[in-house]
Amino acid sequence: xxxxxxxxxxxxxxxxxxxxxxxxxxxxxxxxxxxxxxxxxxxxxxxxxxxxxxxxxxxxxxxxxxxxxxxxxxxxxxxxxxxxxxxxxxxxxxxxxxxx
Numbered sequence: 001x002x003x004x005x006x007x008x009x010x011x012x013x014x015x016x017x018x019x020x021x022x023x024x025x026x027x028x029x030x031x032x033x034x035x036x037x038x039x040x041x042x043x044x045x046x047x048x049x050x051x052x053x054x055x056x057x058x059x060x061x062x063x064x065x066x067x068x069x070x071x072x073x074x075x076x077x078x079x080x081x082x083x084x085x086x087x088x089x090x091x092x093x094x095x096x097x098x099x100x
Contacts, residue, residue, distance in 0.1 A: 020044050020045060020048065021048075023099075024045070024048050024049070027097070027099055029049055029052045029053055030052065031052060031053060031054055032054060033053055033097055034092070034093075034097065035049065035053060035056055035057065035096070035097045035099060036056075036057040036059065036089070036092065036096060036097075036098055036099075037049065037056060037058045037059070037099050037100055038058075038059050038084045038098065038099070038100030039059070039060060039061075039084070039100050040058040040060055040065070040069060041060075041065060042065065043069065043072065043073065046058065046069070046073060046077070050076050050077065053076070054076065055076050055077075055078060056076060056077055056078070057078040057079075057080065057092065058077060058078070058079055058080065059080045059082060059084045060080070060081060061081070061082065061083050061084070063081065084100075
């Protein structure tokens with residue numbers, strides 16, 4: 001998908017594969033982890049996380065990206081289309097790992 005970053009959302013997209021691999025290595029996700037990703041964008045971290053996790057929740061404010069994510073990763077992705085600053089993380093319970 002081609003997407004022009006929107007200044008009003010402060011969008012910057014991660015594209016460096018070595019940085020992505022390092023982030024995944026550092027957070028060391030394992031099956032069964034409960035994670036939520038803030039601002040998944042076009043899926044740079046989402047894709048490798050979904051290769052490991054049973055399910056991933058994401059918070060994304062941009063409706064165009066939400067549409068793309070829902071079509072691309074529908075099976076294991078729970079999408080919250082809301083501003084992360086307005087999201088009530090307590091509704092997801094304890095033991096949640098937050099990345100972004």
